[in-house]
Amino acid sequence: MPETRTWQVRWRSAQRSARAATRAAVRTARAAADAARQTWQATPRHTQQTWRLTAVSAATGLAVAIVAVAAAGPWDSGQRTAERTEAAVMDGASGEHHAPAPDRPAPSAPPVLPALGVPTAAAGRGAAPVPTDAGLADALAPLLKDPALGPLRTASVVDVAARRQVFGDGQDKAATPASTVKLATAVAALATRGPDHRIDTTAVLAGKDRVVLVGGGDPTLTARAPRPDAAEQPASLRALAEATARALHKRHLGTVGLGYDASAYAGPVQHPIGPNENIAPVTALMTDEARLDDSEHGPAPRESDPADAAAHTFADLLHEYGITVDGAPAAAKAPAKPERLAEVHSLPLSALVERMLTYSDNDIAEALARQTALGAGRPASFDGAAGAVRAALARQHLPLAGAVFADGSGLDRADKVSAGLLAHLLLQASDPGQPALRPVVTGLPVAAFTGTLSNRYTGQSAGAGAVRAKTGTLTGVNTLAGTVVDADGRLLVFSFMTSGTTDPQGAQKALDNLASAVANCGCR
Numbered sequence: 001m002p003e004t005r006t007w008q009v010r011w012r013s014a015q016r017s018a019r020a021a022t023r024a025a026v027r028t029a030r031a032a033a034d035a036a037r038q039t040w041q042a043t044p045r046h047t048q049q050t051w052r053l054t055a056v057s058a059a060t061g062l063a064v065a066i067v068a069v070a071a072a073g074p075w076d077s078g079q080r081t082a083e084r085t086e087a088a089v090m091d092g093a094s095g096e097h098h099a100p101a102p103d104r105p106a107p108s109a110p111p112v113l114p115a116l117g118v119p120t121a122a123a124g125r126g127a128a129p130v131p132t133d134a135g136l137a138d139a140l141a142p143l144l145k146d147p148a149l150g151p152l153r154t155a156s157v158v159d160v161a162a163r164r165q166v167f168g169d170g171q172d173k174a175a176t177p178a179s180t181v182k183l184a185t186a187v188a189a190l191a192t193r194g195p196d197h198r199i200d201t202t203a204v205l206a207g208k209d210r211v212v213l214v215g216g217g218d219p220t221l222t223a224r225a226p227r228p229d230a231a232e233q234p235a236s237l238r239a240l241a242e243a244t245a246r247a248l249h250k251r252h253l254g255t256v257g258l259g260y261d262a263s264a265y266a267g268p269v270q271h272p273i274g275p276n277e278n279i280a281p282v283t284a285l286m287t288d289e290a291r292l293d294d295s296e297h298g299p300a301p302r303e304s305d306p307a308d309a310a311a312h313t314f315a316d317l318l319h320e321y322g323i324t325v326d327g328a329p330a331a332a333k334a335p336a337k338p339e340r341l342a343e344v345h346s347l348p349l350s351a352l353v354e355r356m357l358t359y360s361d362n363d364i365a366e367a368l369a370r371q372t373a374l375g376a377g378r379p380a381s382f383d384g385a386a387g388a389v390r391a392a393l394a395r396q397h398l399p400l401a402g403a404v405f406a407d408g409s410g411l412d413r414a415d416k417v418s419a420g421l422l423a424h425l426l427l428q429a430s431d432p433g434q435p436a437l438r439p440v441v442t443g444l445p446v447a448a449f450t451g452t453l454s455n456r457y458t459g460q461s462a463g464a465g466a467v468r469a470k471t472g473t474l475t476g477v478n479t480l481a482g483t484v485v486d487a488d489g490r491l492l493v494f495s496f497m498t499s500g501t502t503d504p505q506g507a508q509k510a511l512d513n514l515a516s517a518v519a520n521c522g523c524r
Contacts, residue, residue: 447463
């Protein structure tokens, strides 16, 4: 065997050292990733939401900035003031920060947008200039004259950091809000119940061999199989049936009677608009919003008696787990102090608010209005919810002159709010001193990307990705209320309302143009 040369020994030694170093680096990286994952999982939900919002805002803001600079021209002659100021304080950073993987917290790079409600000076990046009333009027007043808007057109734009209205036109006039009234429902529910509140659905024992299924008002209770791609799962009727069957088997009960209790709600179950594919009968017990198809949001055919249908599904599930239900389920009243067999809990109220706002979900909206009533000790009816919502907003010192809350969803044309109220609802939700209201902001659809704004703002680079807003649409009624960061980096909230429109698409585009103008405005 030939003798191993010195260079070969050194080469093999170097290879072994490199492999050892690589293994050590991999172990270190894995340990760091595990630590980061544990930190993320232990972090409160609202902090996770803020990190996610920062990461998405950073990626979106960077893309919009690239388009804007390309359209404006060369660096020296075409760059806007905000971008030039931003470049001066970046300290040579490249800005190439990518969104984190879902199981890791966001990196600590400076965000493109400041935290909501916090002046940019607080982030060490210089205070963004405040838009002037005259500057915004020059930009918005001509757009409010768009003939596609109806005879009633009102507007309010409020500077978040200064908490001052910087543009208004008829902002105190009460008008039909359509689905933007969901902003009021959301603020009232979060302020009354808190973002961590969950809605229970329970199975209790009534007598020695009778079970009562008790609804607590969770419209997202599902009888469907879990979605493997969902980060959070709604309460499962199947899981409740399985747990109930286990409890009955422990009591040596194989055959039971079944009743269902939907008495948590009071008053009529039918919405004033009557049977409609936009909303199910409003009852404290239902599964999958009483939808008769596989949809998760939007119009759909509905069960005429959601509570009875849910009870029959529960009976079938109990049978799968070895429990025989004797006879058909029937409406019943649970004992005052029942023996609880099993329970499931909804997603936290914060998640329900976000889903309601993103998809303009009417069933969740009516449920949240009734949760507000229950939290205030009022009857969980249309009338009780209306009083509870108004009282909750009054405690927030919001401008309620002329406001009427006939329902929680905005389907009722008797609802009346002002543009000023909608703007101030968003102002409260953007306040760093009120973190419980933050889901109102994080749940807003993003222009051209999510929810009810996913198909709007196409071709509008100033508004796309920058505007976050709740839409409202009924025949002849169009509204838009949300948040936007202007061209100078100033966070503003806005509300635009119009009634008497005859061209829905034209009215929507006119409202979108108004919000895009705020996004594109330095307005000084």
